[in-house]
Amino acid sequence: MIVAEPKPVSEILDMVKDAGRVLIVGCKGCVTVCNVGGAKEAAVLASTLRIARRNDKSFIADSHTLERQCDPEYINELEELIESYDAVVSLACGVGPQFIAERYPSTRVYPGVNTRFMGGAVEHGVWSERCAGCGTCVVHYFGGVCPIARCSKSLMNGPCGGSTNGKCEISKDVDCIWDIIVKKMMEQQRTDELIEFKPPKSWVTARDGGPRKMIKEELVK
Amino acid sequence: MNEFSPKIVAFCCSNCASAAAGIAGRTGMNLPPNVSVVRVPCTGRIEILHLLKPFEEGADGVYVAGCQEDSCRYITGVVKAAKRVAHVKKILEEIGLEPERIELFNTSAASGRSFVQTAVEMTDRLQAIGPVSTDVNQNFERGAQS
Numbered sequence: 001m002i003v004a005e006p007k008p009v010s011e012i013l014d015m016v017k018d019a020g021r022v023l024i025v026g027c028k029g030c031v032t033v034c035n036v037g038g039a040k041e042a043a044v045l046a047s048t049l050r051i052a053r054r055n056d057k058s059f060i061a062d063s064h065t066l067e068r069q070c071d072p073e074y075i076n077e078l079e080e081l082i083e084s085y086d087a088v089v090s091l092a093c094g095v096g097p098q099f100i101a102e103r104y105p106s107t108r109v110y111p112g113v114n115t116r117f118m119g120g121a122v123e124h125g126v127w128s129e130r131c132a133g134c135g136t137c138v139v140h141y142f143g144g145v146c147p148i149a150r151c152s153k154s155l156m157n158g159p160c161g162g163s164t165n166g167k168c169e170i171s172k173d174v175d176c177i178w179d180i181i182v183k184k185m186m187e188q189q190r191t192d193e194l195i196e197f198k199p200p201k202s203w204v205t206a207r208d209g210g211p212r213k214m215i216k217e218e219l220v221k
Numbered sequence: 222m223n224e225f226s227p228k229i230v231a232f233c234c235s236n237c238a239s240a241a242a243g244i245a246g247r248t249g250m251n252l253p254p255n256v257s258v259v260r261v262p263c264t265g266r267i268e269i270l271h272l273l274k275p276f277e278e279g280a281d282g283v284y285v286a287g288c289q290e291d292s293c294r295y296i297t298g299v300v301k302a303a304k305r306v307a308h309v310k311k312i313l314e315e316i317g318l319e320p321e322r323i324e325l326f327n328t329s330a331a332s333g334r335s336f337v338q339t340a341v342e343m344t345d346r347l348q349a350i351g352p353v354s355t356d357v358n359q360n361f362e363r364g365a366q367s
Binding site: 008009010013040043044047048050051052054055 | 268269270273274276277312315316317318353354
C-alpha cells in the first residue's frame with residue numbers, strides 16, 4: 001500500500017484559513033488501511049476543524065469518503081457536492097488531490113496528508129518501506145528482499161563497511177538489509193549467487209527517467 | 222469566587238466505573254450536576270471522534286473512567302482508551318486548547334468515593350483552566366478582567 005501520515009492540524013488550519021466551508025475527502029484505498037485518510041480520519045479532521053474554528057459560527061466542515069481517489073469515476077461522485085464548499089482537503093495520497101484538482105479546476109484543493117512510501121504493516125500500527133518503485137524489480141536475486149528500497153545506499157553488491165551487528169550505520173534502529181539478505185541466501189544455500197557481480201542498475205525506469213506512465217493497450221479505448 | 226461551572230462529559234465503563242457509581246450512590250455520594258455520564262460497555266470502544274464530539278457541542282472537558290490496567294474485563298480496553306485520550310490531548314494542543322481538558326482515570330469497581338472524587342477533581346481542574354473560549358466566553362473573560 002501507499003503509506004502516508006497526517007499533516008499537522010495547524011498546517012491544515014492555515015491552508016483553509018480563508019475558507020468558510022471545507023470538505024474533507026477521505027479515500028477507502030491505501031490511506032484507510034494505514035489509518036490516516038479513511039472515513040474515520042476524515043470525520044475526526046472535520047470535527048477538529050469545527051472545534052478549532054468554533055468562534056466562526058458560519059464555518060462548516062463536512063467529510064465525505066470516496067471508494068478511491070485515483071480513478072476518475074469515483075472523483076465524479078463529488079460533482080454535486082463540491083460546489084457547496086470553498087476548499088477541499090484530500091486525505092488520499094498525493095494522487096488524490098491532483099485528480100480532484102484536475103476534475104474540478106475552479107476548486108481549491110489541499111493535501112491533508114504527507115505521502116511517505118510504498119510498504120506494508122509489519123505489526124499493528126507500524127508500517128515499513130518495501131518498494132521504491134524503481135521500475136525493474138530485482139528482489140528474486142536477493143532472497144526476496146529488496147536492497148533498492150531497504151538498503152540506505154540502495155546497494156546491489158552489499159553489504160558496505162557500515163554494517164555492524166546487523167544494523168545500518170545511519171541508525172541503530174535500522175536493520176542492515178544486506179545482513180538479512182546474506183542470512184536468507186545462506187538459509188537457501190544460494191550464497192554463490194551473491195558472489196556474482198551485479199552491474200550498476202539503470203535508473204531510467206525509476207523516477208530519474210522523468211514522470212512515468214503505464215499503458216495497457218488491450219484496455220485503451 | 223469562581224462561578225464558572227464547567228460542562229463535563231464522562232465516559233464511564235459499565236463494569237468498573239458504573240459499579241463504583243452504584244456504591245457511591247448507596248453511600249449518599251453523588252456526582253456534581255455539571256458532569257454528564259455516558260455509560261459504555263468498555264472504554265476500549267470509545268473512538269477519537271467520540272472524545273472530540275463533546276468539545277464540538279460546547280463541553281469544557283471530557284474524561285474517561287475506565288478499569289485498572291490489570292483488571293479490564295476485555296483485557297486491553299482501558300489501554301486502548303488511554304492511547305486515544307493521549308491522541309486527543311495532542312489534537313487539543315494543536316488547536317490551541319489545553320490538553321488537560323481531557324483525562325483518563327483508572328477506577329476501581331469497589332471505590333465509590335474515588336469515582337466521585339474524580340468528577341470533583343476534573344471540575345476543580347477545569348474551573349482553574351476556565352471555559353473553552355467561544356465568543357461568549359471571551360466576552361466573559363474580558364468582562365472579568367476589566
